[in-house]
Amino acid sequence: MSDLLKSAMGYFNTSPIISSDDEFIGQIVEVGAVKLRVKRVIAEGGFAFVYVVQDIQNETEYALKRLLGSDRQACDNIIRELNFHKQLSGHPNIVKYVAASFINHTNSAEYLLVSELCKGGSLIDCMGTTFEPDTVLKIIYQISKGISHMHNQNPPITHRDIKIENFLLTTDGELKLCDFGSATTDSFTPDVSWSAQQRDMLEDQLAFITTPMYRCPEQLDLWSNHEIGPKSDIWALGCVLYYLCFQKHPFEDSAKLRIVNANFKLPGDSRYLCFHDIIKGCLQVDPNKRFDVSMVLDRLGAISETKGWPLRGPLKLNVSLPRVDQKKRMKKMEINQCVMERNGK
Known part of the structure; x- marks a missing residue:
């Protein structure tokens, strides 16, 4: 693709x-x-x-x-x-x-x-400037609502390519999830009966339709025998929230060992301390222990109530860098990812 x-x-x-x-x-x-x-x-x-x-x-x-x-x-x-x-x-x-x-x-x-046609730009174009915590709350709430709509279908739909770039902003200040080319209603449950060939085939398939730095542990290590389904979107959601808070991706190098061990550090900026619990809950190696989208929404509601920050309302986000600079930055990151994959990292 x-x-x-x-x-x-x-x-x-x-x-x-x-x-x-x-x-x-x-x-x-x-x-x-x-x-x-x-x-x-x-x-x-x-x-x-x-x-x-x-x-x-x-x-x-x-x-x-x-x-x-x-x-x-x-x-x-x-x-x-x-x-x-x-x-x-x-x-x-x-x-x-x-x-x-x-x-x-x-x-x-x-x-x-x-x-x-969403004329407000992509969320990636708004990165590079610091978001106030109440703005982060509004953004991640809208993102989570879109994911919730998918996961609440019967059967649930997994997007499989949740990332900053796939959220667009309207002129009315609403965020919209797009691009369903990787979406599926399929879940996979590897077990001891699966052969190495079966695992390799599925791993290749997943690599083809996902973005390296947003892949979850169960997509990279099929020998863990964890179910691969909607919880993969929640891992990606945790990466997006981390990115919104700290202006960098928790696994920007897409290193497999770091991802499968959830080896990331939360920066010491106390302004975003209220989001640490959600980030940790989303970035759990075992999808059975990982939050689901309803748990994320519950915790966002609790933050809103405790802090007095509204969940709803139009977003007013500014493009902080020239679009060409953002594209060059993303292209460089994609090249680095390809090199690391080729080297087996």
Whole structure:
């Protein structure tokens, strides 16, 4: 899966990054009952493109994700992503699904997904400045509500790629979870009957659809025989909360040994002491001992009541660094991760 499918960046960046040879720009396309004019491409990858499109009737702008399926498995993955997105849409902390359509080509298939355009930026663009604790509370509450909506489906949906980049900000100050290309209703329960080959195959599959620094111990050490399911999102949620408090990731080097042993340190900034319990509860090696999302929400409610900080209300977050600097920083981190994985760390 391309990085584009695992990142929120393409949904919101309204700076025109126009490929002069993209014949899709300027076309009128019909997706469901919506007729749209393609204005510009804002992100692209090996098998997907994201455009800003405009409803020709009411001039509302949307994001249009164009996904190309080259084989049956790729098409099945895309269809699953579209179905999850449609199922989850309607929650205030999930990017709104608008419409989707399918075009069959001779040797491939093309899928068009229309969703709301979040013009406030990505949460990653807001990093680099210190958040006050009451702001952290509002942010992590909205993130947790989005995850709760997924985990409360029947059967529960695991996102499997919860990270800072996949939360977008609307102009109304709401955070929205996006990108369901890695989502699943499957859980895995390795036990003593599993062969080494089975474990290796699952580990490779998980490595393909997850982000290294957010992987949980049970995804990296299948010999632990811990269940791999919704609790993997809670580990990632703990990483996000740590990042919001301390402006750095607890496992930024993606080192396997540090992750499987939950080897992290909480900085001494006393302002965020109220979040230590949640971070520790999310970053438990054993998923059976790890918080679930309802426990996280309960503790956020307790902090709100004790401190007198509101849980709800619009977020007013500022982009602290030029977007290009943030992208360079993230690209450098991705390169470091790939090098470490290649070296087996």
